[in-house]
Amino acid sequence: MKRISQRGFTLVEIITVVAIILVLIAIAVPRLMQSRVFANEAATMANMKTIWKACQLYYTDKNNFPETLTDLNTTDPPYLEAELASGTKQNYRYSYSISSTGITLNAEPTGILKGRYFYLDEEGSIHANASQAAGPNDEVIN
Numbered sequence: 426m427k428r429i430s431q432r433g434f435t436l437v438e439i440i441t442v443v444a445i446i447l448v449l450i451a452i453a454v455p456r457l458m459q460s461r462v463f464a465n466e467a468a469t470m471a472n473m474k475t476i477w478k479a480c481q482l483y484y485t486d487k488n489n490f491p492e493t494l495t496d497l498n499t500t501d502p503p504y505l506e507a508e509l510a511s512g513t514k515q516n517y518r519y520s521y522s523i524s525s526t527g528i529t530l531n532a533e534p535t536g537i538l539k540g541r542y543f544y545l546d547e548e549g550s551i552h553a554n555a556s557q558a559a560g561p562n563d564e565v566i567n
Contacts, residue, residue, distance in 0.1 A: 466540045469517045469532050473545045479504035480528050490523050
């Protein structure tokens with residue numbers, strides 16, 4: 426009788442390969458998500474500076490600060506793009522207020538990937554807090 430040789434992988438080999446792939450995924454996915462959070466935070470800080478500069482330009486042109494963020498998009502030409510003037514962009518919600526000495530801006534993370542909370546003071550400095558709404562007494566990061 427002639428013996429037929431079978432080609433292929435054994436069950437143990439397949440399980441080993443699957444286990445290695447799962448370990449690599451378990452290492453890579455959290456790092457990928459953390460990178461996404463860092464990218465959103467960096468974009469948010471840049472957006473806050475953009476809003477602050479747009480408010481300063483608006484003040485220079487009109488001698489008062491805009492009442493809302495949407496006012497920065499209703500002029501011709503607009504001071505801000507429509508998405509940012511709407512108050513929500515890249516998993517952050519922006520709240521704007523006018524104080525006696527200028528404007529302040531808060532950025533609150535939304536969605537599944539939570540980052541830090543940010544606060545921009547009248548001088549354009551950004552403060553951060555990891556667990557709750559940031560304010561003027563929090564660490565200055567920029």
